[in-house]
Amino acid sequence: SSELTQDPAVSVALGQTVRITCQGDSLRSYYASWYQQKPGQAPILVIYGKNDRPSKISDRFSGSTSGNTASLTITGAQAEDEADYYCNSRDTSGVVVFGGGTKLTVL
Amino acid sequence: QVQLVESGGGLVKPGGSLRLSCAASGFNFSDYYMTWIRQAPGKGLEWISYVSSSGKTVYYADSVKGRFTISRDNAKNSLFLQMSSLRDEDSAVYYCARELDMEVWGQGTTVTVSS
Numbered sequence: 463s464s465e466l467t468q469d470p471a472v473s474v475a476l477g478q479t480v481r482i483t484c485q486g487d488s489l490r491s492y493y494a495s496w497y498q499q500k501p502g503q504a505p506i507l508v509i510y511g512k513n514d515r516p517s518k519i520s521d522r523f524s525g526s527t528s529g530n531t532a533s534l535t536i537t538g539a540q541a542e543d544e545a546d547y548y549c550n551s552r553d554t555s556g557v558v559v560f561g562g563g564t565k566l567t568v569l
Numbered sequence: 570q571v572q573l574v575e576s577g578g579g580l581v582k583p584g585g586s587l588r589l590s591c592a593a594s595g596f597n598f599s600d601y602y603m604t605w606i607r608q609a610p611g612k613g614l615e616w617i618s619y620v621s622s623s624g625k626t627v628y629y630a631d632s633v634k635g636r637f638t639i640s641r642d643n644a645k646n647s648l649f650l651q652m653s654s655l656r657d658e659d660s661a662v663y664y665c666a667r668e669l670d671m672e673v674w675g676q677g678t679t680v681t682v683s684s
Contacts, residue, residue: 558616
């Protein structure tokens with residue numbers, strides 16, 4: 463099955479913009495979804511489809527795809543955005559794969 | 570409100586079996602695909618399986634294929650994961666989620682496989 467690769471850790475200064483990326487061949491055919499997970503909590507969906515957000519998710523979060531790379535952008539990062547972020551997508555065989563996750567630190 | 574509640578986790582010996590349940594409420598369960606995901610301690614998320622809304626189509630990760638079986642009872646708004654031949658590496662928090670986009674998650678149930 464396909465693999466999705468994420469940087470293990472990314473940092474951003476408070477109020478700045480950060481991009482978290484996810485690379486994999488499956489992203490040429492399927493959009494990525496993005497999840498935020500804080501310690502001790504279940505993940506929550508923040509971006510899905512081309513660039514759709516669940517209603518309760520801040521518009522600071524946006525998504526995009528170029529080639530085999532999907533990106534989650536947080537514009538004006540806040541302290542509460544510090545979390546682990548995971549991408550996933552389907553692949554052509556029908557299975558789902560997650561990236562390894564990116565730990566975001568807000569400085 | 571939309572809610573998913575997992576249950577059935579616990580301590581089991583290697584080679585043993587366990588059945589997890591996920592009770593859904595607040596939405597028309599039979600309209601949605603459902604997914605199981607797990608997270609080993611200190612590790613990332615791992616997709617395990619999903620089932621179509623009718624229950625007729627299922628997919629599994631290679632790591633659990635042949636050992637785990639996903640099923641659902643739409644009349645009881647419930648999702649299940651039958652786990653057998655459990656291994657140490659199956660120890661994890663197991664989450665159920667709605668749809669392939671995993672737009673709603675439960676809080677998880679912990680499975681520990683240890684002798």
